[in-house]
Amino acid sequence: LARRWGSVVIDDDPYGMLRFEGEHLPTLRELGAGDPLVFSVRTFSKILAPGLRVGWLDTVPELRQLLINAKQTMDTCTNMPAQRLLTGYLTGGHLEKHLATQREQYRRRKGAMQEALGEHLGDIATWTDPHGGFFLWVTLHNGVDTEQLFEVALAEGVAFIPGPAFSPAGRFHDALRLCFASTAPERTKEGVTRLRRAIDQTAAASAGSRG
Ligand SMILES: Cc1ncc(COP(=O)(O)O)c(C=O)c1O
Missing domain, CATH: 3.90.1150.10 (Aspartate Aminotransferase, domain 1)
Structure with missing residues (x-):
């Protein structure tokens, strides 16, 4: 349907990584089989701290610049100190x-x-x-x-x-x-x-x- 209408499917998924039982369920992005019109919006708000105000997008690299531009028109950019803090946390291997x-x-x-x-x-x-x-x-x-x-x-x-x-x-x-x-x-x-x-x-x- 999205392809027919040239529309994007945005999977707003704050809880996917907090599944605590049952079998693995595919994300919409996994079901979209690499289609760039299907992407996931994710957040650290539910898994670490809402005050960080940092999230991320699961999408194809080709959409990166377009999405950065879209974000810039909304709020210039996501808070840098919080992004750096998270980079340290993630590269330190603490998330899992x-x-x-x-x-x-x-x-x-x-x-x-x-x-x-x-x-x-x-x-x-x-x-x-x-x-x-x-x-x-x-x-x-x-x-x-x-x-x-x-x-x-x-x-x-x-x-x-x-x-x-x-x-x-x-x-x-x-x-x-x-x-x-x-x-x-x-x-x-x-x-x-x-x-x-x-x-x-x-x-x-x-x-x-x-x-
Ligand atoms: C459906 C949904 N998506 C995303 C979020 C998190 O949003 P943010 O990353 O802006 O804190 C929430 C938080 O309440 C939510 O309910």
Whole structure:
């Protein structure tokens, strides 16, 4: 389709290197078999530190100058000291060890969140079992609207992204996205306990307003 329309396919892939289980999945670039119209935009934000503001492109060398020119029109260039810092880190061979540690930690944190959900939300919700990334997609089966739930959960000290934020058509009012990556298991457990409290309060409030 992209070839027919002379369009590029940009694979925005911040999580591909953080796959912690399951078989290898090809990137869009691998599937594109060297087609220069398919390239990946990657970032150190999720694998090292968002504050570095450094990322990279996986593409063919012929596109290099064109892409540098395009970047220059946006923000002149990516911060040089951070690029130098990263060059030292990468040439020192530290990335693979760091990624291995991170992957293991995220795998454990995902498991901890799923366990807490099983304990506290097992009767009213189902959730995904991702092989990578930072998030679980939780679907509520008790009629609670996750946009209404959001304010109540914030008051309990828990945040999530309500499902409709992921749908241009405003679907997924019964769903929410939870991040397991940045929280240690004990805190996750506490967060899920509070989330359950917020869900019960929201359900009671909407039952009250119905009659
Ligand atoms: C889909 C996606 N791509 C890329 C990024 C990272 O962007 P940046 O490299 O500008 O920090 C994020 C971060 O939230 C993201 O969600």
